[in-house]
Amino acid sequence: MKRLALSLLMVGALAACQPQLQAEVTRFYSVPPVTPGRTFAVAPEGPQASDLEFQHYAAQIGAALQSKGFLLAAPGPDRADVIAVLHYGTYASRTEVYSDPGPAWGHPGWWGWRGYPYGYPPQINSTTIYPEYLDVALFDGAAWRAGERKALFQGRVVGDSGVRDLNAAMPSLIKALFQEFPGANGQTVHVTVPIDG
Numbered sequence: 072m073k074r075l076a077l078s079l080l081m082v083g084a085l086a087a088c089q090p091q092l093q094a095e096v097t098r099f100y101s102v103p104p105v106t107p108g109r110t111f112a113v114a115p116e117g118p119q120a121s122d123l124e125f126q127h128y129a130a131q132i133g134a135a136l137q138s139k140g141f142l143l144a145a146p147g148p149d150r151a152d153v154i155a156v157l158h159y160g161t162y163a164s165r166t167e168v169y170s171d172p173g174p175a176w177g178h179p180g181w182w183g184w185r186g187y188p189y190g191y192p193p194q195i196n197s198t199t200i201y202p203e204y205l206d207v208a209l210f211d212g213a214a215w216r217a218g219e220r221k222a223l224f225q226g227r228v229v230g231d232s233g234v235r236d237l238n239a240a241m242p243s244l245i246k247a248l249f250q251e252f253p254g255a256n257g258q259t260v261h262v263t264v265p266i267d268g
Contacts (some may be wrong), residue, residue, distance in 0.1 A: 092243040094230030107140025112151035
């Protein structure tokens with residue numbers, strides 16, 4: 072029994088240490104929303120057509136759409152019911168400074184170290200934020216082929232993975248964006264997802 076309790080405690084500790092993506096997710100969609108079961112294709116825009124990074128992320132977006140019940144179109148955009156377009160990138164990093172209270176010891180009325188009540192002065196710490204974003208839009212395929220962009224879904228996720236690596240953060244950005252797809256229409260929600268390492 073003690074071994075089981077210790078094992079559960081270790082699992083909980085490891086889960087608590089797992090890096091997480093803190094993200095804000097905003098989604099808009101047509102009413103009624105686009106339904107699963109329709110075919111889709113991910114279409115590159117401009118220089119994305121020859122961009123290997125785009126192709127890598129497009130495959131991940133395609134897998135996310137298929138997990139929601141959409142079907143990959145063959146031979147592609149020429150017949151797809153839905154066209155997916157994506158944009159992604161990073162914002163400039165920023166440093167946030169915060170303080171932790173010093174260790175509290177002593178007794179009431181004791182002014183501690185150099186005039187700080189009950190202990191040592193607060194510790195000043197800082198952390199660097201690396202914001203990343205992902206935009207995914209779904210358009211009506213027939214309208215797209217006619218030269219018109221008729222949006223069915225628009226989603227945006229802005230998050231901080233804690234690492235300066237968009238490639239490492241992308242699976243978590245996608246997971247956050249497609250969580251409970253299509254989500255709350257016209258609302259921004261806070262989402263926390265684990266970063267798979």
